[in-house]
Amino acid sequence: MKTTVQDVARRAGVSAGTVSNALTGKRHVAEATHRRILDAMEELGYQPNLMARGLVNQRSHVLSIVIKEFSDLGYYGYSSVLTGIQRKANQLGYSIMLHFVDGPSEEEIFATLNQVSAHRADGVLWVIHEIEGNRNWVRDIHPEKYPPIVFLHMHPDPALSVVSIDNQAGANMAVSHLIEQGCRTIGIITGPLDWWESQARLAGWKNALQQAGLDADSSLVVEGDWLADSGKTGMETLLDRRPDLDAVFASNDRMALGALHTARRRGLSIPEDLLLVGYDNTPEGASYWPPLTSVRQGLLQSGQIAVEDLHQRIESEINEQTAPRQHIIQPELIIRQSSMRSR
Amino acid sequence: MKTTVQDVARRAGVSAGTVSNALTGKRHVAEATHRRILDAMEELGYQPNLMARGLVNQRSHVLSIVIKEFSDLGYYGYSSVLTGIQRKANQLGYSIMLHFVDGPSEEEIFATLNQVSAHRADGVLWVIHEIEGNRNWVRDIHPEKYPPIVFLHMHPDPALSVVSIDNQAGANMAVSHLIEQGCRTIGIITGPLDWWESQARLAGWKNALQQAGLDADSSLVVEGDWLADSGKTGMETLLDRRPDLDAVFASNDRMALGALHTARRRGLSIPEDLLLVGYDNTPEGASYWPPLTSVRQGLLQSGQIAVEDLHQRIESEINEQTAPRQHIIQPELIIRQSSMRSR
DNA sequence: TTGTATGCGTTATCAA
DNA sequence: TTGATAACGCATACAA
Numbered sequence: 243m244k245t246t247v248q249d250v251a252r253r254a255g256v257s258a259g260t261v262s263n264a265l266t267g268k269r270h271v272a273e274a275t276h277r278r279i280l281d282a283m284e285e286l287g288y289q290p291n292l293m294a295r296g297l298v299n300q301r302s303h304v305l306s307i308v309i310k311e312f313s314d315l316g317y318y319g320y321s322s323v324l325t326g327i328q329r330k331a332n333q334l335g336y337s338i339m340l341h342f343v344d345g346p347s348e349e350e351i352f353a354t355l356n357q358v359s360a361h362r363a364d365g366v367l368w369v370i371h372e373i374e375g376n377r378n379w380v381r382d383i384h385p386e387k388y389p390p391i392v393f394l395h396m397h398p399d400p401a402l403s404v405v406s407i408d409n410q411a412g413a414n415m416a417v418s419h420l421i422e423q424g425c426r427t428i429g430i431i432t433g434p435l436d437w438w439e440s441q442a443r444l445a446g447w448k449n450a451l452q453q454a455g456l457d458a459d460s461s462l463v464v465e466g467d468w469l470a471d472s473g474k475t476g477m478e479t480l481l482d483r484r485p486d487l488d489a490v491f492a493s494n495d496r497m498a499l500g501a502l503h504t505a506r507r508r509g510l511s512i513p514e515d516l517l518l519v520g521y522d523n524t525p526e527g528a529s530y531w532p533p534l535t536s537v538r539q540g541l542l543q544s545g546q547i548a549v550e551d552l553h554q555r556i557e558s559e560i561n562e563q564t565a566p567r568q569h570i571i572q573p574e575l576i577i578r579q580s581s582m583r584s585r
Numbered sequence: 586m587k588t589t590v591q592d593v594a595r596r597a598g599v600s601a602g603t604v605s606n607a608l609t610g611k612r613h614v615a616e617a618t619h620r621r622i623l624d625a626m627e628e629l630g631y632q633p634n635l636m637a638r639g640l641v642n643q644r645s646h647v648l649s650i651v652i653k654e655f656s657d658l659g660y661y662g663y664s665s666v667l668t669g670i671q672r673k674a675n676q677l678g679y680s681i682m683l684h685f686v687d688g689p690s691e692e693e694i695f696a697t698l699n700q701v702s703a704h705r706a707d708g709v710l711w712v713i714h715e716i717e718g719n720r721n722w723v724r725d726i727h728p729e730k731y732p733p734i735v736f737l738h739m740h741p742d743p744a745l746s747v748v749s750i751d752n753q754a755g756a757n758m759a760v761s762h763l764i765e766q767g768c769r770t771i772g773i774i775t776g777p778l779d780w781w782e783s784q785a786r787l788a789g790w791k792n793a794l795q796q797a798g799l800d801a802d803s804s805l806v807v808e809g810d811w812l813a814d815s816g817k818t819g820m821e822t823l824l825d826r827r828p829d830l831d832a833v834f835a836s837n838d839r840m841a842l843g844a845l846h847t848a849r850r851r852g853l854s855i856p857e858d859l860l861l862v863g864y865d866n867t868p869e870g871a872s873y874w875p876p877l878t879s880v881r882q883g884l885l886q887s888g889q890i891a892v893e894d895l896h897q898r899i900e901s902e903i904n905e906q907t908a909p910r911q912h913i914i915q916p917e918l919i920i921r922q923s924s925m926r927s928r
Numbered sequence: 929t930t931g932t933a934t935g936c937g938t939t940a941t942c943a944a
Numbered sequence: 945t946t947g948a949t950a951a952c953g954c955a956t957a958c959a960a
Contacts, residue, residue: 246953257931262955269956272929287730292703293636293645294953298936302636304682311671321659328654328685337704338683339647342671360635361680387630470872499872506874525659526869529813529842531849589937600947605939615945637937640952 245286253282265290296362304337305552306363306389308354310370311342317468318495318524319541323369323394326545334553339363343370348379355388365390365552372396374436390555392548397438398568403555405548405569409439412537412573413446416491416519419535419575421454423583425489425517429462431476431501433493440465443493443521462487466497473500481508489517489581495524498534502580518580528578535581538574547571588629596625608633639705647680648895649706649732651697653713654685660811661838661867662884666712666737669888677896682706686713691722698731708733708895715739717779733898735891740781741911746898748891748912752782755880755916756789759834759862762878762918764797766926768832768860772805774819774844776836783808786836786864805830809840816843824851832860832924838867841877845923861923871921878924881917890914 247265251258256275263269264279271279282288296302307327309320331338339361341354358366368391370376377396392403420428430447433440444463451458461483466472473492477500480487492498498520505512512518512532520527520536527534547569558564590608594601599618606612607622614622625631639645650670652663674681682704684697701709711734713719720739735746763771773790776783787806794801804826809815816835820843823830835841841863848855855861855875863870863879870877890912901907 247955248953258953259932259955260930263930266955270929275930287727289699289703289730291640291705291953293639293705294936295955296636296936297634297640297938297953298955300936307683311668318659321664325654328683332685337700340650340671340681340683342675356632357680360632362634362636384630387632470869474872496869496872499869503872503874526813526839526842529817529839529846531846531874590939591937601937602939602941602948603946606946609939611939613945618945634937637952638939640937640954641939643952 245288246291247288249286250279250282250288253286254278300362302362302364303335304339304361304363305331305365305367305549306339306341306358306361307367307369308341308343308358311344318522319539320369322539322541323545323548326542327367327369327549328545329542330546330549330553334549336364336549336553346373346376351379355383359388363389364556365392367391367548367552368393369395372438373434374438390552392552392555394544394548395439397442398570400568401566403551403566403568405544405551405571407539407541407544407571407573409442409573410446410449412521412539412575413443413491413493414450415446415573415575416521416535416537417447417450418454419577420489420491420517420519420581421450421456423489423517423581426456427462427484427486428456428489428491429464429480429484429487431464431466431473431480431490431492431497433466433468433497435465440493447491466493468494468496470496470500470503473497473502474504475500477501477504481510487516490519492518492520495520495522495527495534495536498527498536498580499530502530502534512580513582517583520580523576530580532580533578535578536576538576540571540573544569544571588631589634590631592629593622593625593631596629597621643705645705645707646678647682647704647706648674648708648710648892649682649684649701649704650710650712651684651686651701654687661865662882663712665882665884666888666891669885670710670712670892671888672885673889673892673896677892679707679892679896689716689719694722698726702731706732707899708735710734710891710895711736712738715781716777717781733895735895735898737887737891738782740785741913743911744909746894746909746911748887748894748914750882750884750887750914750916752785752916753789753792755864755882755918756786756834756836757793758789758916758918759864759878759880760790760793761797762920763832763834763860763862763924764793764799766832766860766924769799770805770827770829771799771832771834772807772823772827772830774807774809774816774823774833774835774840776809776811776840778808783836790834809836811837811839813839813843813846816840816845817847818843820844820847824853830859833862835861835863838863838865838870838877838879841870841879841923842873845873845877855923856925860926863923866919873923875923876921878921879919881919883914883916887912887914 247258247261251261264271448458464476523536523538590601590604594604607614791801807819809819866879866881
């Protein structure tokens with residue numbers, strides 16, 4: 243825990259520089275001395291001090307992940323992204339530091355950004371979903387003051403590095419599928435409408451309906467908050483407003499679960515009376531009754547891509563700025579019984 | 586991003602030492618110079634370099650969290666713990682580094698342990714559940730080679746700092762509640778039986794039954810793997826084996842969901858024909874049909890306690906070793922309709 | 929191939 | 945109250 247290169251050097255009867263060379267492999271050391279050094283390190287239980295190394299290398303090999311604090315980690319989506327990030331980061335030799343932002347205040351955002359750059363992280367992964375206006379700070383930023391940043395889950399922006407899922411396409415797939423099943427009156431339970439992703443999914447719903455010449459009236463739209471309870475009440479509202487309702491697209495699986503609950507409570511059978519599709523393809527969805535059709539997002543992949551992009555950016559930053567890149571990932575529809583017309 | 590104390594010092598017309606004093610507040614600096622320094626920092630956009638600071642202070646103010654890699658983050662339990670950890674850590678001025686262990690191999694464990702100590706983390710939170718034998722490495726460890734470690738979710742051990750939930754008590758509460766509802770034949774779907782927590786919950790089930798003089802036959806025990814699917818098949822098995830079954834205790838909510846699924850498929854009503862209790866009290870449970878009775882673990886609290894303990898240990902380590910402490914948290918039963926005899 | 933000297937950005941000690 | 949100097953642990957340029 244506290245033995246140094248010097249200690250190892252003394253033990254092996256060489257100089258500190260040689261030990262360093264043996265460690266990094268940047269310059270050749272003789273086979274014999276190399277072995278002596280390795281032995282010495284082993285005996286002394288040497289661990290390199292990454293802070294010292296980072297100090298001289300001007301490179302911490304740390305990636306900072308910024309996430310919205312709280313139960314967010316419990317969302318299937320976030321954890322998938324984190325897993326993807328971790329895998330690729332590990333593969334590329336980065337360690338991961340976790341930062342949490344609680345509220346929407348720019349003050350707090352800059353505080354964590356400062357913390358990030360105080361740690362001299364090599365790069366930042368911004369895993370906070372875009373909500374109306376919560377990206378404005380990006381404009382005010384002094385780019386050279388902070389390490390390169392890649393944004394996940396936000397509206398593509400040519401000025402920024404962004405990795406996103408094509409939410410509109412995903413919703414479109416879901417709704418088109420319902421139309422193919424013969425549905426004519428398809429309601430939607432959205433996420434909070436100040437979220438970019440909610441808006442995009444709503445747009446996909448609308449788009450699919452209009453393409454098919456179907457009703458996309460606002461009476462078919464109910465705003466939820468991602469939680470199951472809002473799926474319950476959303477379904478209530480929809481059923482009350484539109485007795486002719488024959489399908490519902492819930493903007494995530496949790497709300498779909500709530501919708502299922504309400505349908506059941508009201509004596510409605512799914513898929514006999516009503517078809518239902520969710521979004522996220524959480525593992526539990528396959529065990530709902532009936533098993534839930536849902537949209538798989540490819541979040542794990544998005545995490546990996548984000549790290550790759552960031553890595554390139556870090557490496558090339560030494561020479562010159564790389565142009566930001568936009569990565570849009572296509573989702574996939576997983577069809578289960580909740581949307582299968584049983585006829 | 587790259588202005589230093591020296592730069593600030595020059596700009597403010599003082600020495601580097603004085604800037605440092607102004608920064609840390611350890612020694613007084615005159616009001617006037619203090620202001621000048623603050624101004625200079627502002628103008629130059631100064632950010633302290635935590636690597637350099639850590640190097641001289643021999644203190645990184647970083648806590649390492651070790652978690653089992655993969656979808657584990659998606660489990661409600663893990664994310665709750667992480668949230669608790671983060672809150673307290675932030676409050677105490679620590680940053681958080683995340684490390685993942687994939688398999689059970691000791692080789693991998695020591696690799697991450699080495700990485701942790703290479704970063705010179707001040708302490709470690711071991712958030713990997715105890716599985717048969719995966720704690721053996723603790724015995725082989727050279728304690729002075731690594732920072733202090735607090736273990737979560739493991740069998741209390743007087744030689745280690747441990748923060749755990751009283752799993753046996755939790756299961757006992759769940760099953761006792763079922764007995765009070767008049768159930769006589771109560772099955773259990775366990776987690777993987779090489780997990781300590783699964784064993785403890787099984788013991789709680791058995792204990793409660795025996796106390797009441799009820800059947801705790803092995804025909805009432807089915808082993809699951811925490812996933813919903815195993816809850817489905819587990820319930821099948823139980824129903825096939827014991828036609829007299831009148832209640833089931835599932836060792837987590839996911840498996841309870843699977844059990845619900847099977848009951849439904851077989852035309853059984855819950856709670857009319859069968860009572861059901863889960864474990865974890867995931868938010869979704871309240872939206873299952875029927876809403877699921879479950880055991881709340883207090884995981885958020887356990888994360889906070891773990892950090893507090895670790896913090897004390899870190900602070901006091903400078904003087905002398907503190908004796909390890911065991912923290913056992915009592916769970917709580919949340920009663921919903923799935924266990925309410927409707928009569 | 930290896931040793932020596934120097935610097936990375938801070939803080940701490942000792943004088944002033 | 946402040947300034948100069950050394951030290952933290954490592955890597956590198958240069959010399960040997």
